Amino acid sequence: MTEVPEEVKKGREIVKEIERGSWPNFLKEAEKTRYPVDLYGASLYLKRDLFTTGGYVSVPGAPTGILMRVTSRPDIGESTNVVRVLLPSGNFITSDMMDKFCDFADKFGVGMVHALSTGQNVEIPGIPKDRIREFVTEFRDAGLEIGSTGDAFRNTTTCVGATLCEYANMDTMGMRDEFYDKFNDYAKYPTFPHKMKLKISGCPLDCARTTQKADIGVVGSWVGAPIVDNKMISSMPKEKVDAIVNSCPTLAISRENGGISIKGEDCIQCMKCLRNGEGAIKPGDKKTFLIYVGGKLRGKKGPLTSKLLMRVDTKEEVMEKLEKIVEAFTDHAARKERLGDLIFRIGMKGLLELLEMKLQALNVKDLRTNVFYPVSEEERQEIANDLAGRGK
């Protein structure tokens, strides 16, 4: 019997400690698999990561690559390469499909599934490097798809949307399906300067966090006032209705003969009143899609929330614009520059120029506080003309 290294012994003690407590425990799970818990324990004891990357290995059927994980202590634990699996929209997984994942994990991996990754994929870890081709072939033959790696569109994620939620202004899951019908090549072939992510939320509550971590975010919304069922409102206790009226950030809601009335031009679709309304207030009828750009977390500049690019009326326009944004990104981003960093560098105005659009008030969070900007001769002329046209 070989001697157990010190760091493994100490590591095991640490792991035992972490396994305490009532919450579902990833280490208790790992213990039931062939995952190298000792390697992990040792890294906790040593306080250093014991993996290095092996990059992405591109194989037939998975051109964006499979993520290679190389152990720096082969004496303690094995490399644990991972295959990322694209799921049906909304992350719905039938029991049959999940069983298949488990079968593959048992056969090729370490008997572990990662459900879910934060990018909303299932991952199957622990595939030995020399079995990857085999894995990919069998897996795809079983009707399943690998993806979400490399400099391509990562997995497109959505909230559950119209499938389960009354706030939904659109069929988010259907839109994802359409995205893959139309743009699968963007997701499959790594031709971008850096990764891209598309996320879709059915309403401004933004359960898919499109405004925070999507290069391109689509949010279903509407224009004007929400729809109010004043019969229901009048049967509510006074304090409840007061709460609805008072919580509107733009003060768009007022009392009106027992019910309420909402000034459409003041509504910013913040969803507050709908949340407080217990079904009596619904999204408006005039649907619109908000397209956001440039959210991401690291890149060059650290976390950036996304910016509103425009509102469009139809799904078709969303898809068109998406194509244009991708073109602008691939043509103009530097290597390993996320869309958000490109916008940081060239400005929102710069991006809009690439898209042949004009900067509008809706693109802007705050206005300038100094006059140190250029105004060209044409711009002076344009402004003078615009203002001259204004009625007396």
Next chain:
Amino acid sequence: MTEVPEEVKKGREIVKEIERGSWPNFLKEAEKTRYPVDLYGASLYLKRDLFTTGGYVSVPGAPTGILMRVTSRPDIGESTNVVRVLLPSGNFITSDMMDKFCDFADKFGVGMVHALSTGQNVEIPGIPKDRIREFVTEFRDAGLEIGSTGDAFRNTTTCVGATLCEYANMDTMGMRDEFYDKFNDYAKYPTFPHKMKLKISGCPLDCARTTQKADIGVVGSWVGAPIVDNKMISSMPKEKVDAIVNSCPTLAISRENGGISIKGEDCIQCMKCLRNGEGAIKPGDKKTFLIYVGGKLRGKKGPLTSKLLMRVDTKEEVMEKLEKIVEAFTDHAARKERLGDLIFRIGMKGLLELLEMKLQALNVKDLRTNVFYPVSEEERQEIANDLAGRGK
């Protein structure tokens, strides 16, 4: 008779137009003086400024200099150099003093007084260059003082404060007097990298705009809750009291047996409730002075509002800190760099280091959104110690 140039003729037409309307009119006033209205009219017609600067001319009794104004069209109008006059605190001017200003304006100038400049001085324009020394001597012999130019402390301004206003937490006018008792040299000799301005407001309503246009701003305030006269409150109509309670931005106010109660730890001294309270709510007893730094309008970076440096308990500490700030500014600002731009360049933390102070939460408007900052070994140690000390 010499021919009247075209631009003067046209200029006169323009001036006549501007003289229309009911509001007190500076041109109607100018017409009653020897000010070169034709020169001004011509500049309006030509749409270009017809003066150039002659810089500051330093004369005995006014080392920071007198502002020289050179006409670029001597054929139309004369140069119109201006003397800036320091007023008593609060800009109180006795009728005798104002009459003297008028006498000087009639004797040396063009019969015009500028009351007030936006820096809260009286100016006497139109003094010929060759009579400036004479003017300064006579003027100072009459017990009056010239100043507020050059790279020195410009006029220190205050709101009316305790003299007339019930919101005042201090005697602003008295503090200005003390400033000049103590620091007149700062105001008199141009030894700074750029101008400095000190402004003083008696309360956070900031009638002296210290938070916007003072390199150093002092605001009288208090700590904890305002003082409430609940007898008066209980006699107010319900809606009035509701308005008081609801307008507090931190929700520090609640109803309490017919009156109100204010949670001191939540009050940010915004003055809202005092304004709505019609005398029933007064500033708290525990007075404090807020010292702000770095406000200014142009400099290198354009308009910057000031930042809160610290709270101190006594006037003496204000004066001490002021001296320290001036030192840091004179030692570290680049030529023609305002304090605000120095802070922009070296950071608030940098300024605090110069002042041998530590950055605190009160100095900060918003916190960071990324982790791309350095943490030194000592800092790691310090944090670990601080956090270890925290009770279980």
Next chain:
Amino acid sequence: MTERPEGPPRPYLNFVPDYVKDSIGKWVTHKMQEGGIIEHIDSRGKKVYTVKAASTPNGRYSTITMRQITALARKYAGATMRFTQGLNMEFIVGSLEKAKALKQELKELGFPVGGWKEHLWSLTSCAGYFHCALAATDAPSVIQNIANSLSRYFDEEELPAKLTIAGSGCPSSCGGSFLTDISINGIHTEIPVITENVKNCDLQGTAFTCPVGAIQLKTLPDGGKTIEIRESLCIGCGLCVGACGGIIFQTPEKTDGHAISIGGKASASRYGTTLGRIVVPFIPNEPPHYEKTIRVVETIVETWKKDAKKGERIADWVDRIGWEKFFEKSGLPFYPQSMDYLDIRGITTLRDGSGR
């Protein structure tokens, strides 16, 4: 040598009316009497009255008029008066009757009395073409026109809240622009050029004038000195043009103008001090009546008046409805210069509070 004062005349008590002195620090409340008259009440119930009268936009008076005003101070206000932060005149009077009589006389002299609470409080302007060497726009005449257009809000009609207006001829902002609810900000839009007259200037001094260090000293082939402007750095502030006759704007009549910003305020109430934001980046200079400018200002005031809740300053109002709706509701066109140069960060910040 005669005894000379060092610094401004003081102590201040020498200059305030006698009947105020023993109330100092003892005020407990105030009450708005009729327009422009505030009743101040001290802890013993003693009352004085301040009467506030409008000034010329840039504070310039003939000595003739000023002597008439002084006479009023002698007659009604203990032979003293003060000027406010808003450049208005303020008289402190011992009784309401006197205050009313003073108000009447001031109005007869042509000075409106008013300007407190939900009204236009003040209009201020810098020197502009009238006295300054740096002006891109003649702030005094612009503000004079605005004053005429909005005068009824000073003493008659109510607004949602306090309104202050300032104009400055150039980015130095001496008029206090950027700080006020509505501001006119002079702006040059060309880069100055160097003419041969530059040889008459103090070259080193001129280079120092430039706030951003865009002016560089150069040695000519013949050994002489000249200066150059690095265009990419120049912010067009115009300081060098004022300082040296050999540097000129070529066509100021076409390229000079003013921007309009809204939403400046200093008071801590609500979200605290804030600077104005540029809503129109450039309007050409069109004296005498600056129709375009006046229309924009009127549009802003009208939209605010119609849409704001009582008590909302312009900054508060825009804060509530957002910029997109501001442009929608006002119908003003949006130009890209208005975007915050730091807004591209997409980093959203929490609301600022005063004194935090």
Next chain:
Amino acid sequence: MTERPEGPPRPYLNFVPDYVKDSIGKWVTHKMQEGGIIEHIDSRGKKVYTVKAASTPNGRYSTITMRQITALARKYAGATMRFTQGLNMEFIVGSLEKAKALKQELKELGFPVGGWKEHLWSLTSCAGYFHCALAATDAPSVIQNIANSLSRYFDEEELPAKLTIAGSGCPSSCGGSFLTDISINGIHTEIPVITENVKNCDLQGTAFTCPVGAIQLKTLPDGGKTIEIRESLCIGCGLCVGACGGIIFQTPEKTDGHAISIGGKASASRYGTTLGRIVVPFIPNEPPHYEKTIRVVETIVETWKKDAKKGERIADWVDRIGWEKFFEKSGLPFYPQSMDYLDIRGITTLRDGSGR
């Protein structure tokens, strides 16, 4: 070649339970039933129930457990289930009785059911040491400890509002840190150094890895190639260390750790999407129980719970009281790294709104 799917399996209708299909797009309201069960009601009054169960912090399961979960989906939920944005499990069930029975079985399997409304919704973590090459901190074990410490807020005790927690091992933030109400963010505080092993790396590829271009290719005297790190540019992200075995952090056990940020949220309600702000810039890694980290997180939650009004997310609460009072009330020490690197501008901005 067999027919292979291009892209993910679709259309989605093939994967949702049959009894949901004809309600899609017709939902009118929902009602919270007992903890973790939502009743969804469609326009015809039809009801389905979603049951939400907590997951392991980093979503790792043995196939043994996963097959048990699948079996529950077969038994109760139309043989399908979903995972949420918060990495939780969600089952869609046809009746309340079934939902309750499922809840019972999930709890027996060790999975708490709850996490809606004024509760802890989710805890998420990236791979950390468990699988990744870049970790400065082992997010999974940190989050596991936090989960144990806060578990009662998932299904028992109420909080002022929704609470989400995420942890990431390094600035890449794969765990979704910065976005959540409380986040753990791995941070390296040393600059990596180059060892002789660098010769085995793909130098050009490694240089490309660096997001800020701090890695430069150099030619050695002997004609060989190497790379250099420009310290002034390096942000310590650690990507190069993961990519090339010849670049190392020398003492990660001392210099690696994590920062804590608070106040991230995506939802448009109130002031809209916002990123977390760093309140503690560095905490050393102290497995197994990370006492310091847990104390800070508990302190934040306790202070918020005690001080916030009902409905206030952490961001809303801090927005109301300000950072100064946050530090006062929580008693947490303030470190200069917390200051926004753009805050020095002193430019105050109007509050942001969503979609503006």
